[in-house]
Every structure is written in structure tokens, then in C-alpha cells.
Amino acid sequence: MRTSKSARAAQYVALLAYLVFLAFPFLWLISTAFKPAKELGSLDPTWIPENPTLQNFRQAFDEQPLFQAGLNSLIVALSAALVAVVIATPMAYVMARHRNRLAKAATGWVVVSQAFPFVLIIIPLFLILKNLHLINALPGLILVYVVWSLPFALWMLVGYVRAVPAELEEAAAVDGAGKLRTFLSVVAPLLAPGVVATAMFAFITAWNEFFFALVLLKTPEKQTLPVILNRFIGTEGVADLGPLAAAAFLATIPSLVIFAIIQKRITGGMLAGAVKS
Amino acid sequence: MRRLKCLATAAVSLALLLTGCTGEGSDKDGKITLQFQSLAWQAESVKVNKELVDEWNAAHPDIQVKYIQGSWDSVHDQLLTSFEGGEAPDIIHDASDDLADFAYGGYLADLTELIPARLKSDIPQNSWDTTTFDEGVYGVPFLQEPRVIMANAKWLEESGVRIPTPDKPWTWEEFRTITKELSGDGKYGVAWPLKDPVSATLNLSLSAGGRLFHREADGKVDIRFQEGDGVVPGTIHDQVNTDHSASSTTLGMGGSDTLPGFFGGKYAMVPLGFSYRQQIVQQAPDGFEWQVLPAPAGADGLTQGVSPQTLSVSEDTAHKKEAMEFIDFLLQPDNMVRLAQGDWMLPTGTEALKAPALHAEKDGWATGTALAAHLTSAPAQSVRGYPEWKDKVATPALQEYYSGAIDADELEKRLVKDGNLVLRRYQR
Numbered sequence: 090m091r092t093s094k095s096a097r098a099a100q101y102v103a104l105l106a107y108l109v110f111l112a113f114p115f116l117w118l119i120s121t122a123f124k125p126a127k128e129l130g131s132l133d134p135t136w137i138p139e140n141p142t143l144q145n146f147r148q149a150f151d152e153q154p155l156f157q158a159g160l161n162s163l164i165v166a167l168s169a170a171l172v173a174v175v176i177a178t179p180m181a182y183v184m185a186r187h188r189n190r191l192a193k194a195a196t197g198w199v200v201v202s203q204a205f206p207f208v209l210i211i212i213p214l215f216l217i218l219k220n221l222h223l224i225n226a227l228p229g230l231i232l233v234y235v236v237w238s239l240p241f242a243l244w245m246l247v248g249y250v251r252a253v254p255a256e257l258e259e260a261a262a263v264d265g266a267g268k269l270r271t272f273l274s275v276v277a278p279l280l281a282p283g284v285v286a287t288a289m290f291a292f293i294t295a296w297n298e299f300f301f302a303l304v305l306l307k308t309p310e311k312q313t314l315p316v317i318l319n320r321f322i323g324t325e326g327v328a329d330l331g332p333l334a335a336a337a338f339l340a341t342i343p344s345l346v347i348f349a350i351i352q353k354r355i356t357g358g359m360l361a362g363a364v365k366s
Numbered sequence: 367m368r369r370l371k372c373l374a375t376a377a378v379s380l381a382l383l384l385t386g387c388t389g390e391g392s393d394k395d396g397k398i399t400l401q402f403q404s405l406a407w408q409a410e411s412v413k414v415n416k417e418l419v420d421e422w423n424a425a426h427p428d429i430q431v432k433y434i435q436g437s438w439d440s441v442h443d444q445l446l447t448s449f450e451g452g453e454a455p456d457i458i459h460d461a462s463d464d465l466a467d468f469a470y471g472g473y474l475a476d477l478t479e480l481i482p483a484r485l486k487s488d489i490p491q492n493s494w495d496t497t498t499f500d501e502g503v504y505g506v507p508f509l510q511e512p513r514v515i516m517a518n519a520k521w522l523e524e525s526g527v528r529i530p531t532p533d534k535p536w537t538w539e540e541f542r543t544i545t546k547e548l549s550g551d552g553k554y555g556v557a558w559p560l561k562d563p564v565s566a567t568l569n570l571s572l573s574a575g576g577r578l579f580h581r582e583a584d585g586k587v588d589i590r591f592q593e594g595d596g597v598v599p600g601t602i603h604d605q606v607n608t609d610h611s612a613s614s615t616t617l618g619m620g621g622s623d624t625l626p627g628f629f630g631g632k633y634a635m636v637p638l639g640f641s642y643r644q645q646i647v648q649q650a651p652d653g654f655e656w657q658v659l660p661a662p663a664g665a666d667g668l669t670q671g672v673s674p675q676t677l678s679v680s681e682d683t684a685h686k687k688e689a690m691e692f693i694d695f696l697l698q699p700d701n702m703v704r705l706a707q708g709d710w711m712l713p714t715g716t717e718a719l720k721a722p723a724l725h726a727e728k729d730g731w732a733t734g735t736a737l738a739a740h741l742t743s744a745p746a747q748s749v750r751g752y753p754e755w756k757d758k759v760a761t762p763a764l765q766e767y768y769s770g771a772i773d774a775d776e777l778e779k780r781l782v783k784d785g786n787l788v789l790r791r792y793q794r
Contacts, residue, residue: 126648126649127648127649127650127651127652129649130625130626130629130645130648130649130650130651131626131629131630131651132626132627132629132630132631132632133630134626148409151409152409152412208443211443211447212446212447212450212451215447215448215450215451215453216450216451219451219452219453224451224453299440300440300443303437303440303444304443304444304447304448307401307434307453307455308434309434309435316437319437319439319440320407320435320437321407322407322437322438322439323407323408323438324407324438324461324639324641325562325620325621325639326439326561326620326622327620327621327622327641327642327645328622329407329408329409330622
């Protein structure tokens with residue numbers, strides 16, 4: 090059944106409206122980042138700054154160690170994503186291919202673990218990390234992020250593994266490939282989009298996380314971007330809006346760049362034509 | 367195999383990258399290192415704090431202070447975790463309304479015996495009351511801000527209304543009449559930013575004699591709604607719903623959100639904390655004339671509740687005396703003035719309040735300084751269960767009352783009946 094022209098037009102309008110809705114906060118953030126203080130207090134704000142300035146960026150860099158915080162965030166987020174994926178991928182394979190009680194229990198654990206609020210676990214977690222001498226240390230935060238993102242990463246990857254046709258593995262077995270060889274040479278390449286999507290999820294979770302970083306990292310040279318960005322906010326939620334917008338804009342760039350680079354991998358449709366159904 | 371090698375390389379690189387990212391100790395070679403967690407956030411304030419720490423360190427080679435930057439957002443959770451984990455900073459910057467749980471919980475040191483006589487006598491008892499819990503003193507109050515009225519000077523002058531001063535303030539009734547006079551044609555006499563309506567209402571209600579929280583002889587607290595408790599909420603309610611002299615749209619806003627309307631000539635006045643002057647100076651369009659007016663007075667004059675910023679000492683620190691020495695240095699009159707100017711607030715110290723810079727007419731310093739003697743402890747801050755009462759009972763009740771959804775009787779019922787149920791659980 091072909092879609093009529095008017096229906097197609099309505100679809101595009103709806104899509105455009107959705108895109109505008111999604112892009113609005115980011116575009117407003119960019120606009121705010123380049124506005125001088127006096128324009129921020131205007132009753133009739135404009136999309137395009139009337140007197141664009143880089144002063145907010147200068148002030149943000151002068152007042153806070155944004156470079157160091159950005160580097161810390163990058164180390165923590167990349168490490169957490171890498172470790173989470175390395176652990177989750179073989180686990181997900183086992184859980185998807187071997188449906189026994191253990192796999193079911195593990196799936197249940199994944200679901201239950203998502204129900205715990207941060208505040209419930211933060212004090213025991215703090216004590217454990219203290220005993221491991223991992224307070225105010227990036228490895229401690231990475232460990233937390235890996236554990237925090239692992240259940241959901243696992244849950245995501247199980248779905249991707251199940252989507253890989255078992256016939257391919259059977260064909261590899263017929264050709265004489267062992268389990269490890271089959272996993273590395275047949276399953277892993279087909280899982281790539283899923284692994285990338287999962288890594289992206291783990292990266293963004295770690296990149297944006299605030300509370301654990303606030304509690305576990307004390308000195309400015311160790312703190313991550315969300316904690317540093319928070320310094321532009323004072324009592325009663327009063328914010329130094331210009332520098333905050335400038336710093337927040339810069340903080341979103343790595344996520345955007347990474348997403349832009351790997352998005353094709355996510356939507357690649359690598360399974361197309363793998364088997365004839 | 368190539369993939370495995372890649373993974374191994376990545377793991378080794380990661381390990382190398384992370385090398386050296388570990389915590390650190392204190393007390394090396396007999397030298398004491400104190401950790402001072404500051405919540406200063408405005409650039410001038412951070413600069414002054416760091417300068418003072420440097421000055422101290424230069425003069426005290428054996429007692430070094432390490433500056434740690436904290437953040438107002440989530441400070442309670444962050445401190446609680448640090449206390450529980452035994453990793454709290456030695457010197458803690460916070461606000462008096464956040465101290466009750468930490469003081470009662472045994473996390474903060476009782477400073478009663480440690481506070482030097484100079485500091486004790488320099489800060490008025492009103493301010494010490496804000497940090498006193500069960501007769502122990504758990505923080506040194508050092509900066510505070512009254513709620514004042516930021517006014518469009520030109521608008522008020524042209525309207526011919528009487529301009530209030532700290533000596534001759536408006537009464538709440540007069541304030542209501544004037545805001546009505548100033549309103550019309552889509553413009554409002556006042557904009558109340560009441561995103562957090564509870565502290566603003568309770569603190570201002572002290573001027574009308576409203577206390578709401580009454581401590582009984584047995585130490586337990588009872589909520590009672592008396593005549594004075596209804597003056598401020600009643601004025602705001604009537605301005606919004608009867609006179610239409612206050613904008614209803616700003617009721618859910620924070621202070622900063624109302625500034626564009628203030629600059630744009632939509633609101634003649636906005637009641638805000640004293641430190642908002644900094645934002646006005648930064649953001650006001652060229653030629654915008656503004657002034658600071660005292661909040662209206664009631665049966666108890668200009669009395670107003672405040673929750674000063676405080677400096678406390680961790681109960682766990684082995685160097686309480688040295689920590690107090692640093693606090694005493696930080697709060698020497700000249701230093702207190704520098705800190706106050708950095709944060710656009712008022713110092714609590716009487717010597718610091720004499721500084722000429724704080725009596726300048728420019729930017730409304732003189733008006734604020736004149737109000738200092740009227741500032742007292744916010745009535746509810748030492749009440750256990752107050753945060754829950756505030757979040758679950760008072761905030762929704764006041765928001766609904768101000769927007770006209772419920773009447774005064776229903777407001778009273780909720781604040782008192784529902785409120786006392788909450789407090790009972792904490793006072794068993």
C-alpha cells in the first residue's frame with residue numbers, strides 16, 4: 090500500500106517538529122553561550138545574539154579547570170565503556186545461547202539492579218572504595234561506572250546476540266570451527282553494531298554522571314566535567330548562566346563527535362542478507 | 367588473535383593512563399594539613415577564599431590548609447557520605463539550615479569551648495542562635511543575606527509613591543496598596559519568585575510576628591497558626607488573586623527568571639535575596655535605574671529570618687584547635703569584609719559591618735547593612751523533621767494557596783494538622 094502525498098507531507102512535518110523539539114535545548118544552549126550578560130537578561134530574547142561574544146568561554150576557562158576536567162571525563166568514560174563492553178559481550182553470549190536457570194537468574198538480577206536508587210548504595214559503596222584506597226581516584230570512579238552500566242549493557246547485548254542467527258554458528262561448526270573461533274570470527278563481527286551501541290550507552294552514562302563523581306572525587310584536578318559545571322551554580326539555584334552555557338556547550342561536543350563517528354555502525358544493518366529465510 | 371592483541375594493548379594503555387590517580391594523606395613530617403571545603407562559587411568569592419588560604423599558608427608553615435572546592439548543589443548528600451565514610455574535610459563551609467542533621471548526628475564538633483573570645487563577641491547572639499543545637503555551637507555563622515526588594519527606581523519615582531527606608535519602611539498593608547497603584551496595562555507592581563515558597567514565607571513572616579513553630583517546655587516543637595502567620599501569605603495571595611498586582615506566572619520561578627521582566631519594565635519590584643544585586647549589576651541594560659528597598663515591616667518591625675553561611679569543624683578531625691585558628695583568621699574583620707564583598711552578602715561580624723565599603727549607597731549596600739541588626743534565626747531550621755514538612759506539606763500547600771487553588775482555612779489546616787503529624791514522627 091502506497092502512502093498518499095498528503096500523508097507523506099504530514100509525516101515530514103511531524104518529523105520536522107520532533108527534530109525541532111529535540112534540537113531546541115541544544116540550539117538555545119549555543120545561543121546563550123555566545124550572548125553577553127546584558128542580553129541574557131533581556132525580556133525579548135533573540136535566537137541570534139545581537140552582540141556575539143566569546144567572553145563566556147574565556148570566563149569559563151579562567152574560572153574552572155575545564156581542560157583537566159574534560160580529560161578526566163574522557164578517561165573515565167572511555168575506560169568505563171571499554172571495560173563494560175569487554176565484560177558484557179561474552180556474558181551476553183552465554184546468557185543468550187544457553188537458556189538455563191543461571192541465565193534466567195542473571196536476567197532477573199539485571200532487571201532488579203535497575204531499581205536501586207543512587208542514595209541507597211552510595212554510603213556502602215563509599216566505604217568499600219575507601220578500603221580499597223580508591224576514593225579521590227579515577228580508577229575508583231571507573232569501577233563504579235562499569236558496575237553501574239554493566240546490567241543494562243548486558244541486557245542490551247543479550248538482545249543483539251539473540252538476533253544473530255544460530256544457523257551461522259552451526260555452519261561454522263560444520264566447517265570445523267571451535268566455540269572460541271566461532272565467537273571471534275563469526276558472532277563478534279555481526280555483533281559489532283550492538284557492541285558499539287552498548288559502548289555508546291556506557292560512555293554517555295559515565296560522561297554525564299554527576300552524583301558519584303561529586304561524592305567520590307574531592308580535589309579539582311581529579312574531578313570530571315559534570316562536577317565542574319556544577320560550580321557555575323550557587324545558592325538557591327542561581328547560575329552564572331553565560332559561562333555555564335559556554336562550558337556545557339563544550340562538554341556536549343565529545344559526545345556528539347563520538348556519536349557522529351559511530352552512528353553508521355549502529356544503523357549499518359550488517360545482518361542484511363546473511364541468511365536466507 | 368589480532369583483536370586479542372588490540373584488547374591487551376588497550377588494557378595496558380589504560381593501566382598506564384590511570385597510574386598515579388590515587389588519593390593522598392596528610393600530616394607529613396609533623397606538619398598538619400587541614401582540608402577546607404569551600405562552597406564559594408562566584409569568581410570574586412573563589413578568588414578571595416583562595417587568597418586567604420594562601421595568606422594563611424604563608425604565615426603558618428606548620429599548619430597548611432588545602433583548599434577543596436565544593437558545590438552548593440547536593441552538598442548535604444556529599445557531606446553525609448563523607449562523614450559516614452570517615453573522609454570528611456576538616457573545615458566545612460555550609461549553611462545553618464543544613465547543619466541540624468549533622469549536629470544531632472554527631473558529625474560536627476561542638477565549638478563552644480574552641481571559639482576565641484574575640485570571635486564570640488564580634489558575632490551577635492542572633493547569629494549564633496542559627497548554629498546552636500541543644501546548647502552546642504556547631505558552626506560559625508559568617509555571611510548572611512536579608513530578603514530585600516529590588517525596585518525599578520524610575521518607575522517608583524514617576525508614580526510618586528513614598529520610597530521606604532530602613533528607618534521608615536512600608537507596612538505590609540501599605541506595600542499591598544502601593545503594588546496595586548503601580549499595576550495595570552499588563553504591568554505588575556511586584557513579581558514574587560516563589561519556586562521555593564517556604565523559606566521566603568517563613569523568614570518574612572517573622573516581621574509580622576509569625577513563628578509557626580513553637581518550642582514547648584519539654585523541648586518538643588508544635589506547629590500553631592496564629593494571627594501573625596497569616597499576614598505575609600495573605601498579602602501575597604491577595605496581590606496575586608484579588609488585586610492582580612502580582613504576576614501569577616512568576617510564582618513558580620526562581621529569582622533569576624524574574625530579572626528579564628524586571629529589566630523589561632513588566633514588574634516594578636521583585637523581592638530577592640541581597641546577593642542578587644550582582645546579577646542585576648551584570649545583566650541590567652544600560653541606563654536601567656534600580657534601587658534596594660527594605661522588605662515591608664509588620665508588628666515586629668523589620669525582623670527577618672536568615673540562614674547564614676557557616677564554617678564548621680568535623681568531629682573526626684584530630685586538629686580541631688588548629689581548624690578553629692584558621693576559621694578565626696578567615697573571619698578577622700577585614701577578611702570578613704572581603705568575603706562579604708566577594709559574595710555580595712552581609713558579614714555577621716559587628717566590626718566587619720562597620721567597614722565604609724558596606725555603607726556605600728551604590729548597589730544598595732547601605733540598605734542591606736542597615737537591616738543587619740534585624741536578622742535573626744530562621745524559625746524552623748533547628749526543628750527535626752523540618753525538611754520533610756517543607757517538601758511534603760508546606761511547599762505544595764503554599765503553592766496551591768498562592769495560586770488561588772485553596773483558601774486560607776485549607777492552608778492553615780494542612781500546615782498545622784498535616785505538619786504536626788510529620789513532626790511527631792521525629793519527636794517520639
